[in-house]
Every structure is written in structure tokens, then in C-alpha cells.
Amino acid sequence: MIIQLQQGIPDDAKENILSKVKGVGYKATEVKTQEGHYLVAIGKKEFDIRTIGQLKGVADIYRVSDEYKLISRKWRVEPTRIDLGDGVVVGEGQFSIMAGPCSIENERQIELVVEHLKENNVKIMRGGVFKPRSSPYAFRGLGIEGLQMFYRICRENGIKIITEVMQVSQIEEMIDYVDVFQVGARNSQNFNLLDSLGEAQKPVLLKRGISGTLEELLQASEYIFSNGNEKIMLCERGIRGYEKAYRNILDLNAVPVLKEKTHLPVIVDPSHGIGLRDYVADMALAAVMAGADGVIYETHQKPEEAFSDGQQTLNFKESERLIRRMRQAYELRESF
Amino acid sequence: MIIQLQQGIPDDAKENILSKVKGVGYKATEVKTQEGHYLVAIGKKEFDIRTIGQLKGVADIYRVSDEYKLISRKWRVEPTRIDLGDGVVVGEGQFSIMAGPCSIENERQIELVVEHLKENNVKIMRGGVFKPRSSPYAFRGLGIEGLQMFYRICRENGIKIITEVMQVSQIEEMIDYVDVFQVGARNSQNFNLLDSLGEAQKPVLLKRGISGTLEELLQASEYIFSNGNEKIMLCERGIRGYEKAYRNILDLNAVPVLKEKTHLPVIVDPSHGIGLRDYVADMALAAVMAGADGVIYETHQKPEEAFSDGQQTLNFKESERLIRRMRQAYELRESF
Amino acid sequence: MIIQLQQGIPDDAKENILSKVKGVGYKATEVKTQEGHYLVAIGKKEFDIRTIGQLKGVADIYRVSDEYKLISRKWRVEPTRIDLGDGVVVGEGQFSIMAGPCSIENERQIELVVEHLKENNVKIMRGGVFKPRSSPYAFRGLGIEGLQMFYRICRENGIKIITEVMQVSQIEEMIDYVDVFQVGARNSQNFNLLDSLGEAQKPVLLKRGISGTLEELLQASEYIFSNGNEKIMLCERGIRGYEKAYRNILDLNAVPVLKEKTHLPVIVDPSHGIGLRDYVADMALAAVMAGADGVIYETHQKPEEAFSDGQQTLNFKESERLIRRMRQAYELRESF
Amino acid sequence: MIIQLQQGIPDDAKENILSKVKGVGYKATEVKTQEGHYLVAIGKKEFDIRTIGQLKGVADIYRVSDEYKLISRKWRVEPTRIDLGDGVVVGEGQFSIMAGPCSIENERQIELVVEHLKENNVKIMRGGVFKPRSSPYAFRGLGIEGLQMFYRICRENGIKIITEVMQVSQIEEMIDYVDVFQVGARNSQNFNLLDSLGEAQKPVLLKRGISGTLEELLQASEYIFSNGNEKIMLCERGIRGYEKAYRNILDLNAVPVLKEKTHLPVIVDPSHGIGLRDYVADMALAAVMAGADGVIYETHQKPEEAFSDGQQTLNFKESERLIRRMRQAYELRESF
Structure with missing residues (x-):
């Protein structure tokens, strides 16, 4: 209730x-x-x-009979729209594109991506500075200095930043330099992190767990809301399965089902969802048609030289074509 | 080789x-x-x-290094197009719609569906007469008499028939009354059935197994081809997963990947792929955008009274709207 | 009811x-x-x-409220015991060992395996003559002539035969030469085959589907029983999963749960269940302790030269040790 | 290297x-x-x-070619044994039993469980004070006060404590009151937590992720070791699957495979692994036979009144019988 x-x-x-x-x-x-x-x-x-x-x-x-309450569409029919400032709004009725490299690498890279985004009128850049890696010996990102550089260049160019936060203690040092905190699949049920992001007041993009159910994703977002923060986006990013032909199974079934269950915006990540560059655009377009409020994907000036995830990263030419097509697809969808 | x-x-x-x-x-x-x-x-x-x-x-x-050979796109670059007669062709460059009830129930039902299809210029009707059922005590379909009735009405109205074949011994009795044999997910690796369908010369729509890999699906289609029948369509119909919010996980990743690996047409079944009526249209549209050559879905004059699968079956009004939208989406996709 | x-x-x-x-x-x-x-x-x-x-x-x-009826333990509390003749009985209270190669290869091979079984007092030999293979170009087994040779040698030595049947038309030609028909994972919901095996009166070992649920396995066995054949064994053989460290996930949870739901014997196949020779024995022993009524596994005089499945096949020395240990484990289990 | x-x-x-x-x-x-x-x-x-x-x-x-290094058995052949003091050692060659309630509830409950453990010569008690819960509105455990009470009673009775830690900031407040930190399945790739536990020097039991691969589990343990802490146990606790007949799929395949890949002890949690009280003992015994170095399970004086997980918790009579049987099974296994 x-x-x-x-x-x-x-x-x-x-x-x-x-x-x-x-x-x-x-x-x-x-x-x-x-x-x-x-x-x-x-x-x-x-x-x-x-x-x-x-x-x-x-x-x-x-009365709300679901296990989740405040994020339920049964209670709040009107969709949540999240204002990032300067006219950048995420939520139903808008189509949000978030693009950028897997990892922030250096100043030159950020500038090139920012330029690419500006040319295509994309307002939100993704890029990791704290990277969750399976191996303790792998590159873990540029850290807070990288974020500050990322922030400086984006601010100068009117671009908003979404980047991953991995632990409670990072929130405070990051908060002034991010527009959206991203919670990765491995932290999707890191309840202490969710509690703290609820108190932090910055918008949060919450990814579905590696084998997370929709119910778990919705309850995880309830953690954030019930701690004081309504500015939440959900993200379908592929689930783990037996199929070896691709990295994950992009579960687009989740899109219309989540849209009915919650008033929160639903974003799709086709880069992780299929994990193979050649098919990212097809899946991004499919996501738009399934009803996504936005798409987050990986692009880099030279994917084959990227520090991480190069095999699923678009080059700028592919990215540009995808942006144009997604907008056309969204326009068609909206006309329905 | x-x-x-x-x-x-x-x-x-x-x-x-x-x-x-x-x-x-x-x-x-x-x-x-x-x-x-x-x-x-x-x-x-x-x-x-x-x-x-x-x-x-x-x-x-x-040279073809894959486990499958004749159905590989590495060998044959040109897409397979399957001519069902009277100008009805399935394959890349066409968008094929196949619609109808889960089960054929009676003459009146067939007539109503046929009328609905004709009004919407849909040329292929689906409908089961031999039904694979988990329980031996459940309704198993009208059998061969039902098929003959189904055939008579469709022929009078210029509609092609796709229906499921479950065993070798049915092929001979069915062959004069079907335009496309459908092989269901549970028979996706019934190799003797595939062998016999290879000899049968009628087009075959082969569904992916309940947890089938793409490799298995491709090799299963190689069984049909290598026995003498090139007229094969592949069908993504959802895979089994842990998520309880829907019946299956529609794996649209399979669409662009299959399209690259084989010259065979790829059809998507969103009805089984999500299993919930409210979301079938969203997933059908997503399938079109992912690159499907056709969609097969369930429709019935009164879904709530259908003998089987009513919960995932569209009524005619929903079906009509979906047909119109899929064609618009396909047109957009083709313009890319 | x-x-x-x-x-x-x-x-x-x-x-x-x-x-x-x-x-x-x-x-x-x-x-x-x-x-x-x-x-x-x-x-x-x-x-x-x-x-x-x-x-x-x-x-x-x-009254039986489950979807399956005749095979339910709610109705028949007493366990089913299947008498294969000559004192060989499968069912609760016995521990049945079924061993042999993946494929029957030639007379010499059969003789060597038979000798190994006799030395260890094992009464049932497995060996495939009709092989389901993913690729149409792979070896499909020696067929009916191989079975007749298999039968002749086993009969001379008092060994019972279990071998896979793949289609309805094979039942009649095989029935005089087998003691137990095996239904493979890919045919676990081949309902026509199940119907016909119900009429055939010979014992049947029914494997769980590649991603089959217990409910599906139980209903599949109901097909056999309701067609007239009570002599059914169920077999857990591993399910498909995301883990790449082994071939399948041997789901031993299924053993105690099936034992409670049905009066039919439950057999475990650790060879397919893990797919790696070094660990087959550990999983066989675990199966015994979980409550299995028997174990079926692969052994060959020279696993590295076997026509198929060599990587999961024990040599005779490993097999002998396993037999001895399984019997000790079973004895301990029975003492509980 | x-x-x-x-x-x-x-x-x-x-x-x-x-x-x-x-x-x-x-x-x-x-x-x-x-x-x-x-x-x-x-x-x-x-x-x-x-x-x-x-x-x-x-x-x-x-040279160690695996992605994990220090925890690899290729490098260190000798198994790791972890001394908890007072003669309590976990590792190959010992069989460790860890039992207790899902959640610590009150003094009386701790006393009853401790008494039960002492009567059965069990030296390690489990019990959660910080509980990860899907819903933000559910009971989250008694917290640090509960742990202090838990510690006091156990110390008086010579019982060691294993309890879950959920975040970095809890380590310092908990460290004086625990003998083994447990990392739950949802935190299995919480890399910051793993880093900090590596620095903390207390033994750690690391659970496999909800759909974690063995490779991920091994790399996660490498995080702990490479930060300075060799005292690590791995725990198989069931993975997520499609089967609805039980809570998780207890993947005992993992036991012999992990034992070969790493020198760390491998513990099995059958309570979460199957999630249904009636079958916990069968799976615990199977785990012993598969080669586990220990078993952790849930027991409570009145499972039906437990704050959480009652449906998978043994009462003391069931627990006592299981302890006796596991020891017999372990003895048999060791005799092989």
C-alpha cells in the first residue's frame, strides 16, 4: 500500500x-x-x-499487490521523465541515445567521440572509468582522474555523462562529475550500493543482472526509489544462456513487459546484448521497435584498438548510420 | 567440400x-x-x-569449413526463395506473413480466419491438425480429416497452408494437402523425420529446438537439404530460460546471425516467443526490424475460446493492426 | 482419476x-x-x-491431481520393478549397472566388453546401433545387422541389451533383439514414438530431454504407460546450461524428486551428465548417494579409439574400480 | 607466471x-x-x-597459462588447509560441517543451535546477521548487535562462526566477531568487496554466482588471494535454471572439476542447491560422494517458524541423522 x-x-x-x-x-x-x-x-x-x-x-x-510498489505502473500511470538539464530528458515520449567507448582511454579519444556525438546530435556519452573485470590483473580503468578529464571535455561541449559506479565509497568522489550513475549487471543486486544511490539524488541507470529476472530488476529499482531517488532507468543488456554463437541473449521480451509493469524508462544495450559488432545495429533497431525509450551502445574511433570490448564496438561510420536509422524507426513506432 | x-x-x-x-x-x-x-x-x-x-x-x-555445408552462405551467396505457387514466394526480398489458429477446430473457424486473411491480403494460413501435447490425455488435433477440410477451404480461397507434421508415417497422407510442412521445436532433431522430409520435396519450415543452438538448427536443415530438398525455412520461436514473466525467451539475436550463416529464409514466431497476447505485436515488429524474412503468429476469431494457446493468440482486430504495422516496418527496413 | x-x-x-x-x-x-x-x-x-x-x-x-496419473506415486506407492528375465531386475531395492560403448563397432569389441562385464558381474550392456547425430554426414551406427550381432554375443553370455530406438518403424525390426529400448534425450517428447513403445510391451528407458523439465519427463512416461506398457525407467542424463567447463549439467536434484513423484525406477547417466572421463566416476558415486536405482555409463576397451564419445568413456580398469565403489556406496546407502 | x-x-x-x-x-x-x-x-x-x-x-x-594463477593447482599441488584455531581445520583430508539457521534471530535460538552442534561434534555454525533481500521492505537481519551476541555465545562454547558480509564498510566492524567471512552468490563478482577481503586476512568462503561460471568463481578467488589472503574456500550453492520443481540446480559437476583446477577447499550448500527440505539430505550425501571437502546447510529448532528459508531448513532430528550419514559417506569415500 x-x-x-x-x-x-x-x-x-x-x-x-x-x-x-x-x-x-x-x-x-x-x-x-x-x-x-x-x-x-x-x-x-x-x-x-x-x-x-x-x-x-x-x-x-x-493498493499495490506486487512485491515492488513505488516503481509500479499500477500506482503511477504517468511515465517517469528524467531531466538531465539543458533540455536533455530521458523517458517515454523521447528517444534517448547514449553512446561512447567501453573504457575512457585518454583525452584525444574523448574529444573524438564527443565530436562524433555532436555531429549527430547525441547528447549523452557513455564511458567507463571504473571497470569491473573478471581478472584482478586486467585493466581496471583510469579512475577518478579519468572521470574528471571526461567531465571537463563533455561540459565544454554540452554533453551529458553516464558512467559506472561500482561501490558505495565511489559515489561521493564521482557525484560532481556524472549526470547518470550506471549500475552494472554484476552489481544489480548489490543492495548496499542501491541504498546509497537512493540517497545520492543523481539519476541511475540500473542494468538487469547477468541472469536476473524482471522481478529482481524491479525490486532492485525499488531499493533506489525507497531510499529517496525517483530518477531511475532500467536497462536490458542480455542474459546469460547456453548459445555459443553470441556473448549474451538480448532479451527484448523484457522491453514491453517492463514498460507495462513500471513507469520507469527502459533502455536497451545491444552491444552487450549480442556482443558482436556486425549485429549490434540490427538489435538496436529491433529494440526501438520493441518499445525501448532509448539505446546505449559502444562506439570508438578505432574499435580494433579499443582497450576493451572492441569486438562489439561500432566505428563512427557504423554509429552514424545506426543513429539515423534508429531515429527513423522511432518515428515510425511513434506514428503507430 | x-x-x-x-x-x-x-x-x-x-x-x-x-x-x-x-x-x-x-x-x-x-x-x-x-x-x-x-x-x-x-x-x-x-x-x-x-x-x-x-x-x-x-x-x-x-571448400566449406562449417559442419553444415549445402545450407551455408559461404557457398551460396544468393538467398533461397521458395515459390509456393500463385505468386506466393518466401525468402529474402519478400516479407511473408503466416497467420492462423494454433489448432484447426471446425469449418466455421477456418472460414472466418480465411476471410480475415483475405481482407488483409495474407496468403499463408497456419493451423495445427496433429498437435504435440505434453499430456497423453489432451486434445491432439482433428487429424487428417481436419486437414482435408482445411485444404478444401483454403484452395477455394487461394490461401496456402502451413501445418505441423510429427512423424514419418504422416508425410504421405498429408503431402497432397499442405503447402509447407512445419517441424515443431520438439522434433527439431528428429533426424528420421528430417531425412524423410528431405525426400518429400515439399517446402519445410524448421523450428529451432526448445533449447536448440543455431549450430544444431543449421545442421538439422542440412539433413533436409542433403536428402534432396532445398526448400527450407528456419524459424526462431523462443528458447527455454529461467525467466518466469513469459513463456519463452524470443532470441532475436538469432535472426541476423542466421541470415549471415545461411542462404535460407528466417521466419520468427513471436506468439510462442513470448507467449502473452499483449506483447506479441511488439515482438513481431522487433523481429521485422532485426531482419526477419517473415513472421508466423496465432490469430483466432475468439482467442478466449480457442482449443489451445488462447493466451498468446491475437483477435482479428489486433491481427489487422499488426499486419499493417509489420508492412510499414518492413518497408522502412528495406529502405535502409 | x-x-x-x-x-x-x-x-x-x-x-x-x-x-x-x-x-x-x-x-x-x-x-x-x-x-x-x-x-x-x-x-x-x-x-x-x-x-x-x-x-x-x-x-x-x-484421485490423482497431477497432470500425470498412472506413473504417479500418489496412486501406486509400491515401486515398479522390471524383470528382464534370468534374475535381472531393475527397480528400487536393486542397484542396476548398465555399461558399454557409445556405439557398437564390431564383433571383437562386443566380445571384449561382454567379457569385462561378466568378470564384474554386470548383467546389462549398453551400445548404440542407431545413432542420432547432429550432422547428416557423421557415422550413424551399424544398424540392424549390428544389433543382431550384438544380440547373438550377449545371449550366449547371459547379458541383457539396452539400445536406442529412434523411430516407430525401427521398433518392429529391433524388438526381438533388445531387452530394453532406450529413448534418447532428443526424442524425449517424440510422442508418436512413445505411443508406439507403449504398445510394444518391451521395457523402455526414457531419457530426460536436453532441457526437459521433470514434469515433461513424467508426462512423457505417462504416454508409454497409458498405451499399455508399465515397464518404464526414467533417466537423468544432464541438462543443457551456460557452463563451458563440461558438456552438460548433471542435475542430481532430479533423483530424489523423481523418486518421490513416481513409482518408476530412476537411472543416472554420468557419462553424458558431465562428458569428461576424469569426473565420470565421481558423478556416478554421487548419483548412487542421491538415491539412484541404477547407473548407465560408457566403457570401451580403448576409449581413445572409440567411434564416438571417447572423451567421456572409461577404460576397463576405471570401469572395474567404479563398479566396485558404486556397490559399496549403494550398500552404505541401503544401510541408512 | x-x-x-x-x-x-x-x-x-x-x-x-x-x-x-x-x-x-x-x-x-x-x-x-x-x-x-x-x-x-x-x-x-x-x-x-x-x-x-x-x-x-x-x-x-x-608458468600458469590459466586466467587465474595463484589459486591454480597447476602451480600449487598441495591442497590449502585453513586453520580456524582450536584444532578446527578446513581443507582436503578433513570433512567440515557448517550448520545453523539462515538468519540469527535471538539469544535463545543461538543457544539451541549451539547445543545441537555440540551434541553432534560440529565445530562451525552458520547464521546471517546482514541479509541480502530482493525486497527493500523485507527483514534484513539483526546487524552488528546480533553478530556480537552470536559471537559471545559461540565463543563460550568453542564454536566457530561463519556469516555473510555484504559490503566493504562492514568488514571492519565484523572482523573481530567472525571466523569465516561468507560472500554470497549476489556478491560473487563484487570486486571491491573481494579486494578488501583480500586485505582483511580472515578466511573467506566465496559462493559461486547465481549463474556464475567456474572460471568466474576461480578468478574471483584470485582477487582475494592476490590482495594478500590465501585462506579461501569455494562454495557450490546451485545455479539458476529453467526447472521449476526446485529452487536452484545444485551443480555437483563443479565439485570434482574445481578440485582439479584449484588447491582451495570446495564446500557444497545443498540447502540453497535444491531449496526443499525433504531432499537436502540426499543432495548433501551426494556432495560428499562427489568429493566435497565440506557441507554447509541450514538447520533450526523449528524450521516452520524460521524468519527466512524455513522451507529448506532441517530440524535437529533431520540434522543429526544427516551429520551421522555424511560422516559415514566421507569415511567410505576416503577409503577409496
Whole structure:
């Protein structure tokens, strides 16, 4: 059950509601976000919700039977739109393109990618500075200095930044230099990280786990929302399977199903989803048609020389063609 | 190694080639199809293929290192197009729609679906008369009488028929009443059935196994081709996975990858691929954008009353809208 | 609902029961096996089963809510034991070992394996003569002549034969030369084959599908039973998964769960279950401890020269040690 | 390449080695653990390792071609044994039992479990105080106070503690109260946590990821070792699959394969591996026979009243019987 409180509700009114909620045997969690003030009440007993709905300070009240609550579309029908500033908005009704290299490598590389994005009117650049790697001996990214360089060049060019955060202690050092925190597949159920990102107020793109269910993804996003941050995007990035012909199984079934279950935007990552350069564009276009609100993919001036993921990275020519086609596909989709 | 023989090659020339092939330690399989006459030679030794290429009666010779040979695009670059008669062609450059109920139920039902297809200029109707069912006590289809009725009505209306064949002994009784034999996911590696369909000369739509790899699907189609039948379509219909939010995982990654590996047409079945009516259209459109040569889906005049698969079957209004949109998406895709 | 009929029930009594069953809206399937005579009645209405239970000719009546009926342990508590003759019995309370090569190759090979089995008091030999192969160009087995040779040598030495049947038309030619028909993973839902094996009366070992669920395996065995054959063994042989370190995932969870759900014996195939010789023995021993009624594995006089599956085949020394250890493990298990 | 340094190697000798390693184009990581001092050198060039092997301060040098190095059995043949004090040792040649509730609930519960363990001579108790939960609204454990209570009671009774750590910041507050840190399946690739546990010097039990490969598990353990901590146990706890009859697929194939690849002890968790109480004992016994060095399972005085995981938790009577049987099975296994 979600109880939406009136903005500026007096403490005594809130306490009164909490006490009534407790009185019917429910456990309430108070949630205060950028946008609103809620109580999430969990319990099993049936009762007439109007007895709480008519209390002073209650703006509205809803029953939500799913395990996730605040991110459910059953409660909030209107889609979430996330404003990154300067007119860059992610969410239903927009088509967002996020592109860039797997890893940030150096100043020259960032400049080349930024130039490519500007030429194609793409507003959000991806690029990793903290890299999760299977082996402890592999390149782990340029770290915070790399991020600061990344930030400086992007700011000068009006480009927003999305980059991966791997642990709680990085949030504080990164927060001034990112526009969207990305949570990778391996951290999709790192609940402490999700809690902290909920408190951090910056937009978060949350990837589905390597073999994550949609239910787990939705509950993971509920962690962020219930800690105070409504600015969440979900990302389908391929799941692990038995097929050896590609790196992952891009599960586009997830797109329309997530769109129905939640008001959050749904982004697709075809680069990790198939893992082979030649097919990334086909899968990106398929994602648009399946109803994605955006696509995040890897591009690099010379994929064959990229520090990581070169085999699934588009060169600028391929990237440019894909951008044009995705926009056409999105336009067609919107016309339906 | 594929040795393409000249049409009408004299027996002694063929024997000479076979003996030379044997001489280099290769084992040859002779393949005679509707379209050509080939020897598939399997062996490991390296040798100069021109020594065989210049023999009398050899039209051409190719090395193919894949486990599958005749269906490989490395050998035959030109896409296979399958002519069902009356101008109905399946294959690259066309977009084929195949629609109809899961099971054929009665005359009235067939007539209603046929009418719906005609109104929307759809030329191929699907409908099962022999149904593979998990339980021995479930409805197993109307059988051969149902097929004859299905055939009569479709012929009167210029509609082609695709329907599932489950065993070798059914081929003969069915062959006069079908335009395309469908092989279901559970029979995807029923090698005896594939052998016999190779001899049967009617077009075959071969579904990927429930957890089939692309390699297995391609090799299964090689069974059909190497037994004499080039008229094969492959079908992605979803694979089994851990996700409980839908029936299967529609693996659209398979579409561009199959299109590169083989010259055979690739069809997608979004009905089984997601298994939930509300999302079938989204996945069908995504399939088109991923590069499918056609879509096969379930429609019924009253899905909620269908004998089987009602939960993934579109009503005629949904079907009509989907047909229109798929054609627009295909047109956009072709313009790229 | 299972209605067990009295042996030799008069036709009019049976018709009377059928008519009463129909009267309560149930659909009945008559099943006559080597052991008994049953009606399986499927329907949804609640009614007092005693009204049928007290009819003339009814020996007993049971409600079974599972999708499978006759093979359910809820109905028949006593385990099925399958007598292969000469004192060779498969089923709970016995520990059955079935060993031999993947493929029957020649007379000498059969003699060597038979000798090895006799020395170790193993009574059942496996060996394929019809081989399902992914590629149409691979070795498909020695066929019926190979089986006849296999049969002759085994009969002379008191060894029982288990071998794979791939299609309906092979049953008749094989039936005089086999003691147990094996149905492979790829045919686990080849329903026509299952139907025919139900009529064939010879014992059947049914393997779980490549990604088969236990529910599917149980329903597949119901096909055989409901067509008249109670002599069924189930076989866990590994399922397909993402792990690349071995060929399949041997799912020993299936053993205790199947043992609870059905009265049929459960056999484990560790050779296919892990696919790597060095670990076959460990997994065989684990299977015994998990509660398997038997183990089927591959052995060959020279695994490295075997026509197929050499990488997962034990040599005779490894086989001998495994046999001894499995018997010790089984003895310990039985002492619990 | 692993270069084992002599204990107390002078700095200049070490610098000399490092410079030589760099000179052949390799990148070296220095690793100093409780047990030894190593350089792990990664590179591709072939060269004669004796040129480095004979340098002053080098105790030994090995080529290891796997992605993981220090935990590889190719390098260190002798199994790792982890001494928890008071004669409690985990590792090959011992059979370790770790039992206890999913969650620590209260003093009385701890006392009852401790008493049960003492009666059965079990030396290690499991119990969660920080619980990873899919939903943010679920019970997350008693936290550090719970751990302190857990510690006090166990210390008084000579019982060692294993409990889950979820994030870097918990390590410091927990370290004085735990004997083994457990890393859960969801954190199996939380690389920052692994890094920090490498520095923490307490033994670590690392669970395989929800769909983790063995390769990933081994590389994850390399993170811990290469940060300075050799005291690592690996744990197979079931992987995610399509089968709905149980919670996870306990992949016992992993046991003998891991035992061959690494010198670290391998523990099996049958409670999570099958997730259903009735079958936990069967799978625990199978794990012993597959070669596990220990078993960790859930037990509670009243499973039906447990705060979490009650459906897979044994009562004390079941637990007692299992302990006795596992020891008999282990004894048999050791006799082989």
C-alpha cells in the first residue's frame, strides 16, 4: 500500500497516519524523494483503505499487490521523465541515445567521440572509468582522474555523462562529475550500493543482472526509489544462456513487459546484448521497435584498438548510420 | 567440400569424380535436389581442390569449413526463395506473413480466419491438425480429416497452408494437402523425420529446438537439404530460460546471425516467443526490424475460446493492426 | 482419476462404468497393460468418487491431481520393478549397472566388453546401433545387422541389451533383439514414438530431454504407460546450461524428486551428465548417494579409439574400480 | 607466471627481479600473504623463464597459462588447509560441517543451535546477521548487535562462526566477531568487496554466482588471494535454471572439476542447491560422494517458524541423522 502524503505535512499529522497504519498491523517505511513524500505500508490484513485515505495529510492512497510498489505502473500511470538539464530528458515520449567507448582511454579519444556525438546530435556519452573485470590483473580503468578529464571535455561541449559506479565509497568522489550513475549487471543486486544511490539524488541507470529476472530488476529499482531517488532507468543488456554463437541473449521480451509493469524508462544495450559488432545495429533497431525509450551502445574511433570490448564496438561510420536509422524507426513506432 | 555437378552428368563422369574424391581420402554423399546435383565430400586432408575442379562434369567446387555445408552462405551467396505457387514466394526480398489458429477446430473457424486473411491480403494460413501435447490425455488435433477440410477451404480461397507434421508415417497422407510442412521445436532433431522430409520435396519450415543452438538448427536443415530438398525455412520461436514473466525467451539475436550463416529464409514466431497476447505485436515488429524474412503468429476469431494457446493468440482486430504495422516496418527496413 | 478394473471384467460392467464416468462430465481413456486394466478419467467437476467406486468391476479408485496419473506415486506407492528375465531386475531395492560403448563397432569389441562385464558381474550392456547425430554426414551406427550381432554375443553370455530406438518403424525390426529400448534425450517428447513403445510391451528407458523439465519427463512416461506398457525407467542424463567447463549439467536434484513423484525406477547417466572421463566416476558415486536405482555409463576397451564419445568413456580398469565403489556406496546407502 | 620470492627478500633484489620482468614485457603484481611473497607476472612473449628463475631472491618460478594463477593447482599441488584455531581445520583430508539457521534471530535460538552442534561434534555454525533481500521492505537481519551476541555465545562454547558480509564498510566492524567471512552468490563478482577481503586476512568462503561460471568463481578467488589472503574456500550453492520443481540446480559437476583446477577447499550448500527440505539430505550425501571437502546447510529448532528459508531448513532430528550419514559417506569415500 502506498500512501502519498501532502507536501509539507505537519509532523503530528504524519505521526497520526503512522500510528493508524501500525494499528491495522502494517509496517510502514517513510520515503522522501525529490518529487514526493510517501509511506509504503506492508501487511497482509484486509481493511477498508478509506479509513486511512481520509486522514489529514493524505494526498492519495493506493493498493499495490506486487512485491515492488513505488516503481509500479499500477500506482503511477504517468511515465517517469528524467531531466538531465539543458533540455536533455530521458523517458517515454523521447528517444534517448547514449553512446561512447567501453573504457575512457585518454583525452584525444574523448574529444573524438564527443565530436562524433555532436555531429549527430547525441547528447549523452557513455564511458567507463571504473571497470569491473573478471581478472584482478586486467585493466581496471583510469579512475577518478579519468572521470574528471571526461567531465571537463563533455561540459565544454554540452554533453551529458553516464558512467559506472561500482561501490558505495565511489559515489561521493564521482557525484560532481556524472549526470547518470550506471549500475552494472554484476552489481544489480548489490543492495548496499542501491541504498546509497537512493540517497545520492543523481539519476541511475540500473542494468538487469547477468541472469536476473524482471522481478529482481524491479525490486532492485525499488531499493533506489525507497531510499529517496525517483530518477531511475532500467536497462536490458542480455542474459546469460547456453548459445555459443553470441556473448549474451538480448532479451527484448523484457522491453514491453517492463514498460507495462513500471513507469520507469527502459533502455536497451545491444552491444552487450549480442556482443558482436556486425549485429549490434540490427538489435538496436529491433529494440526501438520493441518499445525501448532509448539505446546505449559502444562506439570508438578505432574499435580494433579499443582497450576493451572492441569486438562489439561500432566505428563512427557504423554509429552514424545506426543513429539515423534508429531515429527513423522511432518515428515510425511513434506514428503507430 | 561441395562439388556442384553439371545437370545431366553421365554416370561414368560421376563415378570418375567419386573415385577421385575417395582417392584423396574423402567420403562423398551424393545429393540430388529439385534444383541441382551435388557431391558433399567430407575429409581432413589438405589437397589442391583444382585437381577435382577440372574433372569432366564438375560445374563448380567449394571448400566449406562449417559442419553444415549445402545450407551455408559461404557457398551460396544468393538467398533461397521458395515459390509456393500463385505468386506466393518466401525468402529474402519478400516479407511473408503466416497467420492462423494454433489448432484447426471446425469449418466455421477456418472460414472466418480465411476471410480475415483475405481482407488483409495474407496468403499463408497456419493451423495445427496433429498437435504435440505434453499430456497423453489432451486434445491432439482433428487429424487428417481436419486437414482435408482445411485444404478444401483454403484452395477455394487461394490461401496456402502451413501445418505441423510429427512423424514419418504422416508425410504421405498429408503431402497432397499442405503447402509447407512445419517441424515443431520438439522434433527439431528428429533426424528420421528430417531425412524423410528431405525426400518429400515439399517446402519445410524448421523450428529451432526448445533449447536448440543455431549450430544444431543449421545442421538439422542440412539433413533436409542433403536428402534432396532445398526448400527450407528456419524459424526462431523462443528458447527455454529461467525467466518466469513469459513463456519463452524470443532470441532475436538469432535472426541476423542466421541470415549471415545461411542462404535460407528466417521466419520468427513471436506468439510462442513470448507467449502473452499483449506483447506479441511488439515482438513481431522487433523481429521485422532485426531482419526477419517473415513472421508466423496465432490469430483466432475468439482467442478466449480457442482449443489451445488462447493466451498468446491475437483477435482479428489486433491481427489487422499488426499486419499493417509489420508492412510499414518492413518497408522502412528495406529502405535502409 | 484412476479407476482400477477387476481382471476379466465383463464388457457390460465396463460399459456401465464408462457411462457413469461420462455422466459426471469426465472423459475416460481405457488402459490395458501387462499388469492391469485401468480407466483414466479426466475432468474438473467435484463429485463423490464412491458413486463410481462401488460399481461392479471396479477394483479400486483414486484421485490423482497431477497432470500425470498412472506413473504417479500418489496412486501406486509400491515401486515398479522390471524383470528382464534370468534374475535381472531393475527397480528400487536393486542397484542396476548398465555399461558399454557409445556405439557398437564390431564383433571383437562386443566380445571384449561382454567379457569385462561378466568378470564384474554386470548383467546389462549398453551400445548404440542407431545413432542420432547432429550432422547428416557423421557415422550413424551399424544398424540392424549390428544389433543382431550384438544380440547373438550377449545371449550366449547371459547379458541383457539396452539400445536406442529412434523411430516407430525401427521398433518392429529391433524388438526381438533388445531387452530394453532406450529413448534418447532428443526424442524425449517424440510422442508418436512413445505411443508406439507403449504398445510394444518391451521395457523402455526414457531419457530426460536436453532441457526437459521433470514434469515433461513424467508426462512423457505417462504416454508409454497409458498405451499399455508399465515397464518404464526414467533417466537423468544432464541438462543443457551456460557452463563451458563440461558438456552438460548433471542435475542430481532430479533423483530424489523423481523418486518421490513416481513409482518408476530412476537411472543416472554420468557419462553424458558431465562428458569428461576424469569426473565420470565421481558423478556416478554421487548419483548412487542421491538415491539412484541404477547407473548407465560408457566403457570401451580403448576409449581413445572409440567411434564416438571417447572423451567421456572409461577404460576397463576405471570401469572395474567404479563398479566396485558404486556397490559399496549403494550398500552404505541401503544401510541408512 | 608466478615468481615465488624468498621470505625476507631484500628490496634491491626484489627491484632487480621486477626490472627484469618488465624488461621482457611483462606486467608484475606483487602479492604478500600470510603464507608467502609472490610476483604474478602477466605477458604474452615467450622467453626462457630460467633467466628469471636464477635471480637472487627467487625461491621458485612457474608458468600458469590459466586466467587465474595463484589459486591454480597447476602451480600449487598441495591442497590449502585453513586453520580456524582450536584444532578446527578446513581443507582436503578433513570433512567440515557448517550448520545453523539462515538468519540469527535471538539469544535463545543461538543457544539451541549451539547445543545441537555440540551434541553432534560440529565445530562451525552458520547464521546471517546482514541479509541480502530482493525486497527493500523485507527483514534484513539483526546487524552488528546480533553478530556480537552470536559471537559471545559461540565463543563460550568453542564454536566457530561463519556469516555473510555484504559490503566493504562492514568488514571492519565484523572482523573481530567472525571466523569465516561468507560472500554470497549476489556478491560473487563484487570486486571491491573481494579486494578488501583480500586485505582483511580472515578466511573467506566465496559462493559461486547465481549463474556464475567456474572460471568466474576461480578468478574471483584470485582477487582475494592476490590482495594478500590465501585462506579461501569455494562454495557450490546451485545455479539458476529453467526447472521449476526446485529452487536452484545444485551443480555437483563443479565439485570434482574445481578440485582439479584449484588447491582451495570446495564446500557444497545443498540447502540453497535444491531449496526443499525433504531432499537436502540426499543432495548433501551426494556432495560428499562427489568429493566435497565440506557441507554447509541450514538447520533450526523449528524450521516452520524460521524468519527466512524455513522451507529448506532441517530440524535437529533431520540434522543429526544427516551429520551421522555424511560422516559415514566421507569415511567410505576416503577409503577409496
